[in-house]
Amino acid sequence: MKNEFEWIRSISPGFHYHKEVITGIGDDAAVVREKAGYDTVLAVDTMVEDVHFTKETMPLKAIGRKALAVNVSDLAAMGAVPLYFIVSIAVPKSGWTQEEIGEIYSGMKGLAEKYPMDLIGGDTVSIKEKLVISVTVTGRVEKDRALLRSSAEPGDLLFLTGKIGYAAAGLDRLLKEGKQAWDDEDPFIQAHQSPDPHVKYGRGFVESGKRIAANDVSDGAAHESKEIAEASGVDVNIEWEKLPEVDRFAFLSDEKQEEWLLRGGEDFCLIGTASPKTCAELEERNLPLYIIGSVEEGKGRVWLERSGRRSELLGGGYTHF
């Protein structure tokens, strides 16, 4: 490989969208001019080869795109405008070529163009075994308007901005079938390989000016509901029959259905709560919601109503250990 400095410089043109970047790649650190009246939002997410992806489950471009997308999804969940990103990548001494790393960056570039976001720096190191990509993003939200998970109140409705269970279904196929399952038209495969962060919803929620709690569904609807319930000091009730396209998963055992739909994770739409009036207003703002439950007084619990019975969802969803 070329030396790091030359190499990062060679991939950086075409990532410059913001005139506020005073100095990006090429000095000790990046300098970005901040605007008064805004809060800065920062997030980091890391993807590890053989844990979060393999060359069998993900095209190279999709690996890069997703490493950025999962971070943009964190910005979306705060209602922030995506602005800048920094990439730290640990490249194994064998098994990966410079061209392959370039493909990963080109996948990031695709999503960076969409929002648009500037690549303002990074660090490239070597590692013995597996590829590790860590992306840090920053974004901007109007002062005091970030969407916090602590804003839920009894009487709110619980909503989703997209379908869940899709990414789990896609991963299941990819683990069984490998590259044979790659299919740009299959919505399950695409949900795992090319998730779309719901920035449009996050921004729409902030622009509505209403009280709205939100999380992205990265760790599954059960876990994310639990975070909202705990942070807000309320109970959350999920109604099984209201989950979008719940029938689509009817071929699975009951246990497997709940695992994929409620704990599968990686769907990267938003889950949140708002008053019934606000939910109706959001629909009018062209932000369609799936209403899947409600918020009641309580102490941080999540309930599942299914087939006329109600049970507590313990332990949340997917955790990283």
Place this chain on the structure above:
Amino acid sequence: MKNEFEWIRSISPGFHYHKEVITGIGDDAAVVREKAGYDTVLAVDTMVEDVHFTKETMPLKAIGRKALAVNVSDLAAMGAVPLYFIVSIAVPKSGWTQEEIGEIYSGMKGLAEKYPMDLIGGDTVSIKEKLVISVTVTGRVEKDRALLRSSAEPGDLLFLTGKIGYAAAGLDRLLKEGKQAWDDEDPFIQAHQSPDPHVKYGRGFVESGKRIAANDVSDGAAHESKEIAEASGVDVNIEWEKLPEVDRFAFLSDEKQEEWLLRGGEDFCLIGTASPKTCAELEERNLPLYIIGSVEEGKGRVWLERSGRRSELLGGGYTHF
């Protein structure tokens, strides 16, 4: 291990120093209120087990402290005040205990208290083989005052803010002797295990209001001089006999001397250029400098003057590949 959320929450108290943190750990991303009149500086550095450290070469606390220190050094090189940091850590499925990871964080906490810096978020994932720690820092510098490496001009002096070669000498001993070499009093061992970022100098340079180019010496004096020379479109001349304590390394072969002193890296003081008048003023401001050379008209080359001969230093210093 506990689940990630509880665990990060359990280590986060005691990291909260800044009232500008609206929401840190515990939501999808961090929200930090920005001040008008300042530029934001961001940097990331990654440390990989068996590449940048081993349990034999570094105490656990020192691993954490250094992972943060090398980033703070990037802020120092821009003249920024350190503010916040985010930690992404990939923990191997075996070989590391939760207590050991706690020790790493406690090492970060030591340095975070000094500046002070808030831990505002993070991501913890699992990995099959070796530990990977990636730290992102942000800091603040007065608008348009960041110290850039492109500010050098012919007639400037080249300076160091500390001694070089120490970290390379320490690493050499640690690789040969392992834990037996651990010694809190040995300046070489300490230079490798517990580098002190030169924030005092960076801030002093900015506060002087003068034109000053700066880099931290993370990749060795030869490489960092080359970056300044190229970014500024000048040549830089290093005078061997002026290097601080150059005699201390006289027991080595000439080749080894140049390797440790000029290409060893990881010393984490600053290297920079300023006019002779500015250098004198900095000394008066209680910022003592080692003057080690000069800047002349040129095209991005670095020269070494040694024993009456002058040769070009090619290829810079240590690179990560």
